[in-house]
Amino acid sequence: MLGFSQSSVSSQNSRGTKRKWVPEEDAALVACMVDLHNVGTFNANTGFKASYLNELEKMLEKVLLYAMLKAKPNLESRIRTLKMDWSIIYDMLNGKNNSGFGWDEHR
Structure with missing residues (x-):
């Protein structure tokens, strides 16, 4: 039950208004996607x-x-951004070209 004012979550850029996501919104988005x-x-x-x-x-x-x-553009854009950000971590842990980097659950 979080509320955010428009002034705290957006800023002006050359193409119009771009939304700034706060961690609580990201957490809610991921939780809803899991559900x-x-x-x-x-x-x-x-x-x-x-x-x-x-x-x-x-x-x-x-x-x-x-x-x-809104589904478009807010959710669609944020999901695309999260995928790009997390693909780096996924590739580090599971990728073929990770230069030997990996997770050792025993250490």
Whole structure:
């Protein structure tokens, strides 16, 4: 039940308004995506079905009051950014070209 004012979550850039995400919003987004995956209604072989963004928007409206997150462009853009950021870590832990870097669960 978090509320954010528009002035605290956006800034002006050359293309218009760009939203700044706070950690609580990222955590809520990831938690809702996990819930959506576990329900299984929007699962597809390669990820989520096309209409998952609208369902995700509805879920986040209940958790993040006043955040005014829209499926497009807010959620779509943030998910793309998170994928890019986390792909680096995924590649480090599971990738083929990781130069011997890896996780040793015994140490």
